[in-house]
Amino acid sequence: MQTTLSEAQTEEVRQALLGPCSDELIDFIVRLNLSLPAGELPQAVVETASRLGWASFDAQPQLSPLGWLVADPLREYRMWLDRGRRIHGEGDSALLAPESYAGKSVLEVGSGFGCNLLSLARRTDGKFVGVEPMAIYRQFTPLLAEREGVVAPEVVDGAGEALPFGDRQFDIVLCYSAHQYMDIRKALQEMARVLKPGGQLQVIGGSPDSYVQYVNQYLLTRQPVALLLNRVRTLINTLSYQWLGRRMLVSPSVFATAAPIYPSRATMYRWIASTGLSLRPDLTQRVGGETCFVADKP
Numbered sequence: 001m002q003t004t005l006s007e008a009q010t011e012e013v014r015q016a017l018l019g020p021c022s023d024e025l026i027d028f029i030v031r032l033n034l035s036l037p038a039g040e041l042p043q044a045v046v047e048t049a050s051r052l053g054w055a056s057f058d059a060q061p062q063l064s065p066l067g068w069l070v071a072d073p074l075r076e077y078r079m080w081l082d083r084g085r086r087i088h089g090e091g092d093s094a095l096l097a098p099e100s101y102a103g104k105s106v107l108e109v110g111s112g113f114g115c116n117l118l119s120l121a122r123r124t125d126g127k128f129v130g131v132e133p134m135a136i137y138r139q140f141t142p143l144l145a146e147r148e149g150v151v152a153p154e155v156v157d158g159a160g161e162a163l164p165f166g167d168r169q170f171d172i173v174l175c176y177s178a179h180q181y182m183d184i185r186k187a188l189q190e191m192a193r194v195l196k197p198g199g200q201l202q203v204i205g206g207s208p209d210s211y212v213q214y215v216n217q218y219l220l221t222r223q224p225v226a227l228l229l230n231r232v233r234t235l236i237n238t239l240s241y242q243w244l245g246r247r248m249l250v251s252p253s254v255f256a257t258a259a260p261i262y263p264s265r266a267t268m269y270r271w272i273a274s275t276g277l278s279l280r281p282d283l284t285q286r287v288g289g290e291t292c293f294v295a296d297k298p
């Protein structure tokens, strides 16, 4: 299956994202990705989505495998536009306001195409770098930055478990809604390693306080069975990672986000502390529905 865009395809996507029907095109791909009805489509969107190989229109519009891949950065981008081009949760925590990153070297681990980095680059000065293992997401960084009229942030190939940087390079390491996909203990060690002394780790993500509540939420809201099974699989993976150090139920997938886990807050505290960083309970807080864990490097 195709997991990167060729040079010619990248140029075609660039033209489409800068073209007159780009808003409608993005909206259409995101709607299919979220299983929402596509609605009335301008002919130009149908033609562009077909030409790019993102969707087919036989009986009803459907994303192609390539369409599913590109839908991810486009959905992140659409959500970023919808929240006023701000960092997720920046209204909830002064720590996440762009001003607090001014003049700092910041690494975002699991940056996707880099919407948080774009927020920083638009509003403050500093050195902002992302690490992202999905090549196609990285290919969208310059395309979406150009659409925004911003210099593209640097997003490099790599994974949280083996960061492609020397020791003590960054003032802040940020990991937003991404640690759940990683071998978390290894990734936290790596994040601690690349922090400068006096630097700060900020890890933001889901952390259920009770797993019973976690499954109950789905039972009570009568979600489709497939979603409940997904939650149960995530729970089994979370517990097996905590006890055995590995996810037990992982099916092969092109997506790096196929098998998330959500360790409890107490577990995250223990793992962060085991890296030698000093936890900052005074700064750790809820951000949106997630928890922002903060720790300093002595």
Ligand SMILES: C[S@@+](CC[C@H](N)C(=O)[O-])C[C@H]1O[C@@H](n2cnc3c(N)ncnc32)[C@H](O)[C@@H]1O
Binding pocket: 076, 088, 109, 110, 111, 112, 113, 115, 116, 131, 132, 133, 134, 137, 158, 159, 160, 161, 175, 176, 177, 178, 181, 182, 183, 256, 257
């Ligand atoms: C939900 S997205 C979050 C993107 C971005 N941080 C944000 O806040 O919008 C999670 C990202 O983590 C990346 N990811 C998954 N496994 C990873 C790993 N082992 N190391 C680094 N990034 C990873 C995924 O490819 C994806 O782009």
